[in-house]
Amino acid sequence: MAQVTATAEKTVPAPVDAVIAAVADYATTRPKILTEQYTDYAVLTGGQGDGTSATWKLHATKKRTRHVKAEVTQPTPETVVEKDLNSSMVTTWRVAPAGEGASLVTITTTWNGAGGIGGFFEKTFAPKGLARIYGGVLDNLAGTVS
Numbered sequence: 484m485a486q487v488t489a490t491a492e493k494t495v496p497a498p499v500d501a502v503i504a505a506v507a508d509y510a511t512t513r514p515k516i517l518t519e520q521y522t523d524y525a526v527l528t529g530g531q532g533d534g535t536s537a538t539w540k541l542h543a544t545k546k547r548t549r550h551v552k553a554e555v556t557q558p559t560p561e562t563v564v565e566k567d568l569n570s571s572m573v574t575t576w577r578v579a580p581a582g583e584g585a586s587l588v589t590i591t592t593t594w595n596g597a598g599g600i601g602g603f604f605e606k607t608f609a610p611k612g613l614a615r616i617y618g619g620v621l622d623n624l625a626g627t628v629s
Contacts, residue, residue, distance in 0.1 A: 485595075489610035491617035492589040494581045497628040499561060502586040503578045505628045507532035507563050509555065516623035520616045533557040537565075543612055571595040588624065590617045 495502050505512045510530030517524060520542045529535035535555040542548050551572070553565040563576040572594040581587040592613060 486593055487595075487610060488591065488593045489613035489617070490589065490591045491614040491621060492587060493618070493621035493625060495586045495588055495621070495625045495628060496584065497586060497625075498584055499578050499580055499586045501628050502588060502624070503561055503563070505624060506576045506578060506588070507535075507555075507557060509535045509537050512624075512627060513537070516620050516627055518616060518619040518623065520619075527552075529555070532563065541616075543616070567594075588621055590621070592617075 505516075508531060509526050514524055517539070522540045522542065524539040525537065527536040527538060533556055536553065537555070538550070538552045540548050540550050549567075549572070550569055551565075552568045553574075554568060556564045556566070558564060561578045565574040565576075567573070572592060574590060574592040577589045577591075579587045579589075
């Protein structure tokens with residue numbers, strides 16, 4: 484099994500504190516910024532950053548759906564980490580200053596990919612597809628906090 488990584492980033496025209504507050508808000512903001520690839524979203528516990536537990540289905544393709552049950556930690560004030568209890572998937576949101584009144588938001592997801600030929604295709608195509616989905620989420624985030 485090889486580790487697979489997908490990354491997307493966007494500069495958002497809002498200060499770091501406002502952006503990280505929105506990213507860590509699973510109760511109100513997160514449902515607003517998710518794209519159509521996310522269904523059955525629900526907060527199980529918490530709702531604001533560290534200690535939150537949430538669940539959703541991610542429809543990566545028409546045939547490939549992942550049921551995510553995420554436990555959220557906030558190891559630094561500018562970082563939110565979602566660990567999927569149903570798989571090896573870990574998604575890290577990082578928010579950094581990007582000039583006056585702007586923030587660079589980076590989403591990185593890693594997981595243990597399949598072996599063999601299936602793993603080759605997963606490692607080749609899954610990161611691009613997930614980055615495209617994250618691009619939509621980041622666009623929605625920018626529209627929400629701007």
